[in-house]
Structures are given as C-alpha cells and as structure tokens.
Amino acid sequence: MTVTNASDLVAVSVAGKVANPAFSGLPAEPYRLAADGTPFLWPTFGGIVYNVSVGDSAFGWSGDCIHPSVSIAHPDANKNRGLNIFACVGNRATVVSGAAKGATGTVTGKSGRFSDQVIIHFDRATREKLAVDDTIMVAAEGVGLTLPDHPGIALKSLDPRLFDSLPKENVGGVLKMGVAATVPPHMVGAGAGLTSEGGSLHIQSTDREELARHGLDRLRLGDVVAVADTDSRYNHGYLRGALSIGIVGQTDGPRAGYGPGLTIVMTAPEGRLGAFDAPQTNIADILGLSA
Incomplete structure (x- = not known):
C-alpha cells in the first residue's frame, strides 16, 4: 500500500447551488462555432443532466462539453473559487435543501475558467427530485494530500x-x-x-x-x-x-x-x-x- 498523509488532512465543508446553464448576453446570437466554422446550438455545461452519467461514453452526444449528472457553483465569485479549489474527486456530496434533501452523491470532476463548476454524480432518481438553485454541500478533503515516499509527485x-x-x-x-x-x-x-x-x-x-x-x-x-x-x-x-x-x-x-x-x-x-x-x-x- 502506498503511504499517504491522509490522517493529517483537514476535511472542510464547501457548498454551491445547482447551476443553471447560461449564455452570455453578448454576442447577441447564442450560436457557437464548430472547428469547421459551422454554427451550432447545443446544450452546454451546467444544470441537471438527466441522461448522461459517469461511465457513459465521452463522445457522440449532441452537446458541447456536457457535465454528467449535476453541476454546482456558488453565486459569490470568491466563495465559488473556494468551492472549485477545495472540492476533490471522490468527495461525498449531500443535498441540503429542496425535495432531494438528504440524498448523497460523489464529486467526479471540475470545470474551470468560463464555468467554474464542480461536477457531482447522483443517481437518476435523485436527479429527478433536484431543482436549479438547490444547495449541495461537499465534505471537501484531499487538498494537501502528499506521498511521503514519493515527494516529487x-x-x-x-x-x-x-x-x-x-x-x-x-x-x-x-x-x-x-x-x-x-x-x-x-x-x-x-x-x-x-x-x-x-x-x-x-x-x-x-x-x-x-x-x-x-x-x-x-x-x-x-x-x-x-x-x-x-x-x-x-x-x-x-x-x-x-x-x-x-x-x-x-x-x-x-x-x-x-x-x-x-x-x-x-x-x-x-x-x-x-x-x-x-x-x-x-x-x-x-x-x-x-x-
């Protein structure tokens, strides 16, 4: 077994709300351009994605960089940065408001720069109960993780x-x-x-x-x-x-x-x-x- 400093880590709560997919007000048209210059209008990152899950193919969807399952963000930019940094893949997430309150999921990824969202897997039954702006709390643990026998990693x-x-x-x-x-x-x-x-x-x-x-x-x-x-x-x-x-x-x-x-x-x-x-x-x- 590879030794870690896991016993020294601090576990801290971070939270965000289920994000709504968004388009910028400018340019006025919502279309994006494919690699060959063809304009397209497909679903993009954010929201509750009912039919794409971890384990599914990463290709073939009529979507643009879709986040599977559920994406969350905090409305305050600085707090959202904290959420994006401290949440780690594999962390437990818990719904703390709305019809799905009490349901648990798992952080599976992050998206940055233009979306700055944390991606969380919930089973499909939970997704059906979730709503945009429901609050989800993550038990964030992993930042500061090291391998004493492999200090260069x-x-x-x-x-x-x-x-x-x-x-x-x-x-x-x-x-x-x-x-x-x-x-x-x-x-x-x-x-x-x-x-x-x-x-x-x-x-x-x-x-x-x-x-x-x-x-x-x-x-x-x-x-x-x-x-x-x-x-x-x-x-x-x-x-x-x-x-x-x-x-x-x-x-x-x-x-x-x-x-x-x-x-x-x-x-x-x-x-x-x-x-x-x-x-x-x-x-x-x-x-x-x-x-």
Missing part, C-alpha cells in the same frame, strides 16, 4: 480514499498508475497555461483519425488517463518527460481545442510518475457509482 483534487482505490504499482521507486489510455502532448487543448488548482484540461478531438490512433475515441466519462509530457504542478504546460494523471469529467464538443475535459489529479516531472495499461479503469466502477 504532486496530488491535485483527489480524495485520499479514491487514491487508495486506484490501480497502482511501485517499480524501482517509481509510482505507476493504471490508466485506460494515454494522451500525447500534441493533443492537449483548452486549459493549457492555466492554473492546475481546480478547473479542467481538455483533449483536442478535431482530428478524429489521430484520436482513434491513440485509442482515445473509446474514452468514457470517469476513465483514468495519463497525459504525456505535461507538468501540472502549478499551471498546465508542456515539459518533456513529465506525466500527469487525469479523470475524464466532461464530454466531447465540436469546438476546436475542446474535447473531453480532464480533472488532473496527479503530476510529476520526469521519472517520478509512470503509467501502465489498465483497460476500463473508471471511477464509476471503482467507487460503485450507480446510474
């Missing part, structure tokens, strides 16, 4: 119990994580250059042949993936030999530079973090998340 947005459950092995002092696929650095898209404390990093998916060549066209929401030559210790950026581990949190979309969005949960410079093939490694299975 930075952990991000990761519940310690989920870390313990992920497939892993120690090989010659290098921690290797089981992943469903590996993203090459030239396919890293939106999110590069931004902070890695919260938010998401996207896989570019305009080149479908290249996507298929790397086996990325079969990704499911919740899949654990490696991102090659990518250093996310502070900001997401290219660094030869570095490696990041992410969890697919959002679906594909038709815009250039966007594809399935990842929540990065581990990262390290060259030689300190590795990956091995573990097909079908998905947090829906690991955490027992029911549709």
Whole structure:
C-alpha cells in the first residue's frame, strides 16, 4: 500500500447551488462555432443532466462539453473559487435543501475558467427530485494530500480514499498508475497555461483519425488517463518527460481545442510518475457509482 498523509488532512465543508446553464448576453446570437466554422446550438455545461452519467461514453452526444449528472457553483465569485479549489474527486456530496434533501452523491470532476463548476454524480432518481438553485454541500478533503515516499509527485483534487482505490504499482521507486489510455502532448487543448488548482484540461478531438490512433475515441466519462509530457504542478504546460494523471469529467464538443475535459489529479516531472495499461479503469466502477 502506498503511504499517504491522509490522517493529517483537514476535511472542510464547501457548498454551491445547482447551476443553471447560461449564455452570455453578448454576442447577441447564442450560436457557437464548430472547428469547421459551422454554427451550432447545443446544450452546454451546467444544470441537471438527466441522461448522461459517469461511465457513459465521452463522445457522440449532441452537446458541447456536457457535465454528467449535476453541476454546482456558488453565486459569490470568491466563495465559488473556494468551492472549485477545495472540492476533490471522490468527495461525498449531500443535498441540503429542496425535495432531494438528504440524498448523497460523489464529486467526479471540475470545470474551470468560463464555468467554474464542480461536477457531482447522483443517481437518476435523485436527479429527478433536484431543482436549479438547490444547495449541495461537499465534505471537501484531499487538498494537501502528499506521498511521503514519493515527494516529487504532486496530488491535485483527489480524495485520499479514491487514491487508495486506484490501480497502482511501485517499480524501482517509481509510482505507476493504471490508466485506460494515454494522451500525447500534441493533443492537449483548452486549459493549457492555466492554473492546475481546480478547473479542467481538455483533449483536442478535431482530428478524429489521430484520436482513434491513440485509442482515445473509446474514452468514457470517469476513465483514468495519463497525459504525456505535461507538468501540472502549478499551471498546465508542456515539459518533456513529465506525466500527469487525469479523470475524464466532461464530454466531447465540436469546438476546436475542446474535447473531453480532464480533472488532473496527479503530476510529476520526469521519472517520478509512470503509467501502465489498465483497460476500463473508471471511477464509476471503482467507487460503485450507480446510474
């Protein structure tokens, strides 16, 4: 078992309201542009998504970077930043207002910069009871998580119990994580250059042949993936030999530079973090998340 400092972590409450999908007032038209310049109008991030769940395909939906299940945000920008930073994938979430009060779910991802939302899985029966503006509280635990035997590895947005459950092995002092696929650095898209404390990093998916060549066209929401030559210790950026581990949190979309969005949960410079093939490694299975 890989040793962590989990017993030292502080668990703290953060909360947000079920977010309503939104469009900016400007430009006046709500249409967006696909990679080939074609305008489209599809559902986008936010709201209660009744028919897309963790474990489903990350591709094929008539939507633009859809968050599966439920998205929350705090109306105060500073408090929302706290929510986005402190909530970790695998944390328990509890509905504290509305018809679904008392129901529990699990944080499965984050979305950043333009949406700044936390993505939470609830079963479909709970989703039917939820309403926009219902308050959901997250028992946030994971920020500050470290690996004493692997000090060069930075952990991000990761519940310690989920870390313990992920497939892993120690090989010659290098921690290797089981992943469903590996993203090459030239396919890293939106999110590069931004902070890695919260938010998401996207896989570019305009080149479908290249996507298929790397086996990325079969990704499911919740899949654990490696991102090659990518250093996310502070900001997401290219660094030869570095490696990041992410969890697919959002679906594909038709815009250039966007594809399935990842929540990065581990990262390290060259030689300190590795990956091995573990097909079908998905947090829906690991955490027992029911549709």
